[in-house]
Amino acid sequence: MxxxxxxxxxxxxxxxxxxxxxxxxxxxxxxxxxxxxxxxxxxxxxxxxxxxxxxxxxxxxxxxxxxxxxxxxxxxxxxxxxxxxxxxxxxxxxxxxxxxxxxxxxxxxxxxxxxxxxxxxxxxxxxxxxxxxxxxxxxxxxxxxxxxxxxxxxxxxxxxxxxxxxxxxxxxxxxxxxxxxxxxxxxxxxxxxxxxxxxxxxxxxxxxxxxxxxxxxxxxxxxxxxxxxxxxxxxxxxxxxxxxxxxxxxxxxxxxxxxxxxxxxxxxxxxxxxxxxxxxxxxxxxxxxxxxxxxxxxxxxxxxxxxxxxxxxxxxxxxxxSNGCVVSVAEQEAGQTLRIFPSPSSGLFTLHTGSIPAQELDIHVYTMPGQQVYHRRLEALHEKEFTLDLTELASGMYFVQVNTGAEKVTRKVIIRR
Ligand SMILES: [Zn+2]
CATH class of the missing domain: 3.40.390.10 (Collagenase (Catalytic Domain))
Structure with a gap:
């Protein structure tokens, strides 16, 4: 100094x-x-x-x-x-x-x-x-x-x-x-x-x-x-x-x-x-x-x-x-309806909403430290299955937070190439 x-x-x-x-x-x-x-x-x-x-x-x-x-x-x-x-x-x-x-x-x-x-x-x-x-x-x-x-x-x-x-x-x-x-x-x-x-x-x-x-x-x-x-x-x-x-x-x-x-x-x-x-x-x-x-x-x-x-x-x-922005793992496991698969994948995932068709989907993707790297909102839907394209993201682990209108759940996914 x-x-x-x-x-x-x-x-x-x-x-x-x-x-x-x-x-x-x-x-x-x-x-x-x-x-x-x-x-x-x-x-x-x-x-x-x-x-x-x-x-x-x-x-x-x-x-x-x-x-x-x-x-x-x-x-x-x-x-x-x-x-x-x-x-x-x-x-x-x-x-x-x-x-x-x-x-x-x-x-x-x-x-x-x-x-x-x-x-x-x-x-x-x-x-x-x-x-x-x-x-x-x-x-x-x-x-x-x-x-x-x-x-x-x-x-x-x-x-x-x-x-x-x-x-x-x-x-x-x-x-x-x-x-x-x-x-x-x-x-x-x-x-x-x-x-x-x-x-x-x-x-x-x-x-x-x-x-x-x-x-x-x-x-x-x-x-x-x-x-x-x-x-x-x-x-x-x-x-x-x-x-x-x-x-x-x-x-x-x-x-x-x-x-x-x-x-x-x-x-x-x-x-x-x-x-x-x-x-x-x-x-x-x-x-x-x-x-x-x-x-x-x-x-x-x-x-x-x-x-x-x-x-x-x-x-x-x-x-x-800090992982303070991330929704806890316990909360992820509590929601059993929504599935995102396969994981790991090269970046393309299937998002399945279970037995109830989604009316809307609000999708946020976060890095492990909690930085948002993806956001997409879809409305007026009547389907159960969607393609989630995260091929723009680098390899690594991410949290995908999905609000279907009926439920809000978070899933961990891995992109591996
Ligand atoms: Zn001041």
Whole structure:
């Protein structure tokens, strides 16, 4: 590690400056970061090591640019004190949809990115699934629900412990834990940077600002989740947390220097300048790591993508071998109707739905680590037997998940050539 880098960390970012009340309200991550530094002596060292790894990774990417899509298993821990806080499954799924939309650059509002930054707006090649297997290898919905007597959780990680009215974490090396609860007034969410305690690692979102349909405007496009997961993957606030002095950094050279955060909403192509970027095109207020309303943030840059990919290939690399997205073997064996044969095969399989003709077939194929590699949906069917053509896939073992409308089952198949 360079001396420069070490001094830079010490001086600018790892000793959090006083955080204003307004800044702390929107996102509690810097507050939690300060607590982590106080409580965990090894935290700063791990953060420094990860930063060195990130910079080396970024240097390699400049010449290679060979990142691949990574799927992160997500478990939602819903902790509720009343019925309104016990938000339904579809709200949680809408949060997953929002994450996949934003991290795969599938958001339609990316077209609003000013032309000067269009080439920077990046598909981060990170996607998310609701966990299908729990830490014990059992089938799970990927959702836990816990009643509590806590009326509003402070920004202090207490929701991450059953002993303080929350729910204990699942293995942070295999899952992204997202707790949903009533947070103290005004706080939309917070997250743990990589390198902290294994018992307090994940994202916390206020139930009002989780997902899309039913969430509270102007934070109802799921982007508190997008922002907080960015922190979990080692992204800093775009203004560098320096109290407006222009000396801080988010460690990305493709985001303009920015003094402070932006609230509310700006029309597309509005040029905003400040003391750190006094000339056009000004500051990148539409970045997910700013504080603008959900409708007005719609991009990650290429260097932000590289930082997150470095995290998943470094300090959070346990995610790469997690089978959390896969539906458990026990659940596969419970369903006896649907058959896929022969296995092994060279890639052509027969899919037989048993005695009942399928009305529809929704077929997903996953690699063992849980990455989706095939999806096909067939409707208005009245047959029992179909050909499943997976000849495009490489040799190996896969999970085929089939929803026939009547049942949803998963089968393991092997392609061998
Ligand atoms: Zn934040």
């Amino acid at each position: 360079s001396k420069y880098l070490f001094l830079f960390f010490l001086s600018c970012c790892f000793i959090p400056a006083a955080v204003s009340a307004q800044e702390a309200d929107r996102c509690g991550t810097q507050h939690i970061h300060g607590l982590q530094l106080q409580q965990n002596p090894g935290f700063m060292i791990r953060r420094l090591q990860q930063e060195q790894f990130t910079q080396d990774f970024a240097a390699r990417q400049k010449s290679m640019r060979t990142m691949s899509v990574i799927t992160i298993p997500v478990v939602f821990h819903v902790v509720f004190e009343n019925a309104a806080e016990n938000i339904p499954d579809f709200r949680l799924d809408s949060q997953l949809v929002a994450l996949n939309r934003d991290y795969r650059k599938l958001n339609s509002d990316v077209s609003n990115v000013p032309s000067v930054w269009q080439s920077l707006a990046s598909d981060c090649e990170i996607q998310f699934c609701r966990a299908g297997t729990d830490p014990n290898g059992n089938a799970t919905s990927g959702i836990t629900r816990t009643g509590t007597t806590v009326t509003a959780f402070p920004v202090d990680n207490s929701v991450m412990f059953a002993a303080s009215g929350g729910h204990d974490i699942w293995d942070r090396d295999k899952y992204l834990n997202i707790w949903i609860c009533d947070l103290v007034s005004g706080t939309l969410g917070y997250a743990a940077f990589p390198g902290g305690s294994p018992s307090t690692d994940g994202v916390v979102l206020d139930y009002s600002y989780t997902g899309t349909t039913g969430a509270t405007a102007p934070y109802n496009k799921g982007r508190s989740g997008t922002h907080e997961v960015g922190h979990w993957l080692n992204l800093e606030h775009i203004w560098g947390n320096d109290g407006g002095s222009c000396s801080g950094t988010d460690y990305c050279t493709d985001t303009p220097n920015q003094g402070n955060w932006n609230f509310t909403c700006h029309s597309p192509n509005t040029v905003i300048t400040d003391n750190c970027s006094p000339n056009a095109p000004g500051i990148m207020w539409m970045n997910y790591m700013d504080y603008t309303d959900d409708a007005c943030m719609y991009m990650f840059t290429y260097e932000q993508k590289v930082r997150m990919q470095a995290t998943l290939n470094g300090i959070r690399s346990g995610i790469l071998t």
